[in-house]
Amino acid sequence: MRTPENLPATGNHVDIGGYLAKALDPAQTERVEEHLAACEDCRTEVDSLREWADSLEAVPDSMAEAMLLDGPPEGGDLLLQRTLRQIRTESAGDRNRRRAGLGVAAAAVVAAAISAGVAIGHTGGHQSSPQAEAPAPSATASTAAPGTRFATVADPATGARITVAVAPQTGWVRVTAAVSGIPAGQQCQLFVVKKDGTAVLAGSWVVSAKGAADGTTLDGTALIDPSDVAGVRVSNTDGKQFASANL
Amino acid sequence: MAGLRGQRRREVADEALVRSLFQEHGRAMLAYATQLTRDRAIAEDVVQEALLRAWRNPDSLVNGRGSVRGWLLTVIRNIVIDMVRARNARPTEVGESPVEVAIERDHADRVADSMLVVDALGQLSTEHREVLEQLYLLGSTVGEAAESLGIPPGTVKSRSFYALRALRELYPGGPARLERSAS
Numbered sequence: 001m002r003t004p005e006n007l008p009a010t011g012n013h014v015d016i017g018g019y020l021a022k023a024l025d026p027a028q029t030e031r032v033e034e035h036l037a038a039c040e041d042c043r044t045e046v047d048s049l050r051e052w053a054d055s056l057e058a059v060p061d062s063m064a065e066a067m068l069l070d071g072p073p074e075g076g077d078l079l080l081q082r083t084l085r086q087i088r089t090e091s092a093g094d095r096n097r098r099r100a101g102l103g104v105a106a107a108a109v110v111a112a113a114i115s116a117g118v119a120i121g122h123t124g125g126h127q128s129s130p131q132a133e134a135p136a137p138s139a140t141a142s143t144a145a146p147g148t149r150f151a152t153v154a155d156p157a158t159g160a161r162i163t164v165a166v167a168p169q170t171g172w173v174r175v176t177a178a179v180s181g182i183p184a185g186q187q188c189q190l191f192v193v194k195k196d197g198t199a200v201l202a203g204s205w206v207v208s209a210k211g212a213a214d215g216t217t218l219d220g221t222a223l224i225d226p227s228d229v230a231g232v233r234v235s236n237t238d239g240k241q242f243a244s245a246n247l
Numbered sequence: 248m249a250g251l252r253g254q255r256r257r258e259v260a261d262e263a264l265v266r267s268l269f270q271e272h273g274r275a276m277l278a279y280a281t282q283l284t285r286d287r288a289i290a291e292d293v294v295q296e297a298l299l300r301a302w303r304n305p306d307s308l309v310n311g312r313g314s315v316r317g318w319l320l321t322v323i324r325n326i327v328i329d330m331v332r333a334r335n336a337r338p339t340e341v342g343e344s345p346v347e348v349a350i351e352r353d354h355a356d357r358v359a360d361s362m363l364v365v366d367a368l369g370q371l372s373t374e375h376r377e378v379l380e381q382l383y384l385l386g387s388t389v390g391e392a393a394e395s396l397g398i399p400p401g402t403v404k405s406r407s408f409y410a411l412r413a414l415r416e417l418y419p420g421g422p423a424r425l426e427r428s429a430s
Contacts (some may be wrong), residue, residue, distance in 0.1 A: 017408030023389035049411040055422035056383035059361040062282035064384040073277040
């Protein structure tokens with residue numbers, strides 16, 4: 001915290017913080033208002049800050065409360081099961097969702113990895129990966145790490161598409177990426193890019209025939225402070241960039 | 248091309264998306280839906296539908312303006328409005344329901360503006376965000392905020408002052424500009 005908490009919140013004039021929070025008694029309020037009438041700097045300050053205070057106060061209570069709640073609902077297990085059943089029914093009946101499905105799967109795989117806190121695995125490989133059969137995280141799995149950031153990017157020039165999640169750790173990040181649309185045989189690298197433009201390698205793989213068709217899911221880590229992460233990039237070992245996502 | 252195995256894997260992954268949204272935002276979603284509908288059973292149906300929409304459109308969820316939470320709450324509001332409209336199309340029902348009153352209060356523009364302001368709040372440090380949540384979102388007094396945050400009242404006042412300044416620094420155009428530029 002770089003703000004000096006113990007200084008009076010006043011510039012050096014009057015208690016503007018208390019005034020905006022409507023926490024002053026009538027005598028104090030009068031003193032502030034007298035000062036404001038005479039001091040243009042403080043008046044401008046109060047007016048511009050009050051805009052923010054007002055817009056925060058204007059948030060409907062129903063939303064304000066909802067914005068502050070985290071976690072799953074109490075007694076919501078049946079609701080979740082019901083929703084999952086409907087998804088299974090819909091996806092079983094739908095064979096035309098093939099293309100969209102890839103995108104769905106990519107985003108979901110990323111969310112799953114973060115949500116369950118498990119490695120989905122480096123699908124550098126051949127043959128159907130056993131991790132594809134991994135059970136979905138149970139309803140009691142831990143929630144996504146707070147501060148996890150997601151992005152999806154399709155590069156129209158290369159046809160590549162990446163969906164990434166970057167989860168902050170202490171001083172470094174865990175990155176999960178679903179990559180599709182890159183031809184088989186390409187030797188690829190996944191980079192996490194810092195705000196100053198330098199990149200840190202988070203993983204590398206070769207695109208299999210299956211990976212070219214269905215996409216590849218990767219897990220990696222990078223020694224970059226979470227606050228310093230600007231984005232994620234996929235390129236081949238020759239330096240050709242397939243896609244890059246800003247976070 | 249996908250084959251049965253691919254199909255299966257996709258289903259597992261799709262379910263995982265819904266599970267993780269539910270784990271992280273389920274409580275907020277259900278609380279908001281219950282606020283709007285005043286009925287837990289109807290609210291659960293609304294949350295279910297919102298999760299299905301997220302599953303069908305993961306791209307809009309990830310790429311949408313603002314937060315995932317904001318996207319989900321906006322979807323919830325839209326679903327409740329559709330429900331009210333559908334019911335009003337049936338001639339047998341009469342009278343104004345609590346749902347309509349709640350929806351009216353959560354006018355569309357206000358909801359959109361609120362999302363942006365709340366997202367802006369999310370950019371602040373935890374200390375700054377918490378004190379503004381207490382004072383302005385929840386409408387606590389300085390004394391109540393001080394107690395709930397475990398800091399002296401004087402710190403609540405000064406911290407809220409610096410927090411408002413931090414918001415202004417992040418968005419020099421002010422909240423009005425924030426709303427205009429995004430709509």
